[in-house]
Amino acid sequence: MELNTRAVHVFNEPFPAGSWPLSVPLVQSSAFAFDSAAELADAMAGPDGRYVYSRRGNPTVRALEQTLAGLEGGAGAIAFASGMGAISGVLLALLRPGDRVVAQRCLYGGTHAVLSDLAERYGIEVVRISGDDPAELEAAAVHPATRLLVLETIANPTGQVPDLPGLLAVARAAGVMSLVDNSLASPVLCRPLELGADVVVHSTTKYLSGHSDVLGGAAVFADDELRRRVWPRTVELGACADPFAAWLTLRGIPTLPLRMREHCANAVSLAAALAERAEVRGDVTAVHYPWLASHPSRENARKVLSGGGGLLSFELAGGREAGRAFVERVRLAKLALSLGGVETLVTHPASTSHRELDGAALEAAGIGPGLVRMSVGIEDVADLWSDIERALEQALA
Numbered sequence: 392m393e394l395n396t397r398a399v400h401v402f403n404e405p406f407p408a409g410s411w412p413l414s415v416p417l418v419q420s421s422a423f424a425f426d427s428a429a430e431l432a433d434a435m436a437g438p439d440g441r442y443v444y445s446r447r448g449n450p451t452v453r454a455l456e457q458t459l460a461g462l463e464g465g466a467g468a469i470a471f472a473s474g475m476g477a478i479s480g481v482l483l484a485l486l487r488p489g490d491r492v493v494a495q496r497c498l499y500g501g502t503h504a505v506l507s508d509l510a511e512r513y514g515i516e517v518v519r520i521s522g523d524d525p526a527e528l529e530a531a532a533v534h535p536a537t538r539l540l541v542l543e544t545i546a547n548p549t550g551q552v553p554d555l556p557g558l559l560a561v562a563r564a565a566g567v568m569s570l571v572d573n574s575l576a577s578p579v580l581c582r583p584l585e586l587g588a589d590v591v592v593h594s595t596t597k598y599l600s601g602h603s604d605v606l607g608g609a610a611v612f613a614d615d616e617l618r619r620r621v622w623p624r625t626v627e628l629g630a631c632a633d634p635f636a637a638w639l640t641l642r643g644i645p646t647l648p649l650r651m652r653e654h655c656a657n658a659v660s661l662a663a664a665l666a667e668r669a670e671v672r673g674d675v676t677a678v679h680y681p682w683l684a685s686h687p688s689r690e691n692a693r694k695v696l697s698g699g700g701g702l703l704s705f706e707l708a709g710g711r712e713a714g715r716a717f718v719e720r721v722r723l724a725k726l727a728l729s730l731g732g733v734e735t736l737v738t739h740p741a742s743t744s745h746r747e748l749d750g751a752a753l754e755a756a757g758i759g760p761g762l763v764r765m766s767v768g769i770e771d772v773a774d775l776w777s778d779i780e781r782a783l784e785q786a787l788a
């Protein structure tokens with residue numbers, strides 16, 4: 392079945408009563424009772440038996456896991472309390488001291504922080520690559536300690552799209568496992584497991600849930616053996632998904648394909664309007680959106696994605712002051728750190744998330760002082776453009 396059909400028909404376990412609810416039941420129970428001690432002991436043997444205790448498994452959480460595995464084309468999934476829970480959980484489960492990780496240079500800040508911590512405190516070597524050239528990985532991966540490749544489908548805020556098929560083929564040939572953070576693309580735009588990745592991670596907080604009302608994360612595995620190997624470590628970590636959070640995420644998924652279509656259509660149209668303004672007026676100096684012909688990742692984007700996604704960024708001529716002024720002048724768009732929800736959000740990294748960095752460090756991260764990041768929502772695009780134009784006039788006055 393096509394993805395939009397699979398998104399609507401989420402996994403729903405058989406209901407014992409002969410008719411069953413259309414929505415997945417919310418089983419808000421921490422534990423499950425048994426008639427016999429032997430049955431309880433049996434159920435504790437692995438991830439897929441009867442439900443015992445909700446840190447180990449829960450019907451609502453399992454419905455989310457099965458649904459995500461279905462959407463990504465994976466053999467199985469584990470749901471987590473947040474995207475960082477999923478990323479930390481998988482890294483801790485797969486890596487040992489002395490291992491080497493090869494990671495894309497431009498990664499989500501939290502992932503970057505965990506990898507730096509693992510390097511400093513656990514003796515795991517982290518080698519950085521641009522992600523644009525498989526030959527770079529070939530050089531870095533030829534080492535017996537290389538265990539894992541870490542990539543993102545669409546990196547933030549530059550919109551970089553690495554050469555996934557090329558890099559994943561090199562990793563596979565070298566016997567190196569690969570993990571791809573697919574939060575910004577969602578399974579609607581890209582399914583990295585189909586391109587050869589071993590594990591896909593998500594911040595389901597973003598597009599999958601889509602309504603800015605829940606935190607969550609997930610790891611989806613190409614091979615069920617790997618899921619069963621990671622699962623006991625995640626039970627120890629305890630960053631498990633809460634049933635209500637899983638339920639809210641499931642509530643968002645049927646409309647994911649529709650929402651992604653609108654996010655992409657609005658973002659491509661705003662990116663084009665901003666690029667035109669950059670040409671005509673010069674007060675916007677650059678627009679970063681992977682679907683634009685001017686973006687350095689345009690070829691990779693067309694190869695691995697079915698749309699440019701909902702995240703774009705642009706630089707204002709007035710630098711730091713203008714960037715800060717812009718995010719305070721928009722009215723329809725809100726100044727908030729998250730992304731992937733139905734509403735449009737803006738941030739100014741140089742004065743918020745990246746305020747500790749000086750000019751050179753900002754430049755190395757691909758962030759200009761006047762860069763504004765926009766998570767484009769599903770509002771009417773004309774209303775968004777009026778809001779942007781008015782805020783630009785005021786910020787650059």
Ligand SMILES: *Cc1c(COP(=O)(O)O)cnc(C)c1O
Nearest residue numbers: 473474475499572574594596607
């Ligand atoms: C937000 C985000 C995360 C972290 O997810 P949380 O749900 O906030 O823990 C990881 N990766 C990417 C790409 C993200 O955008």
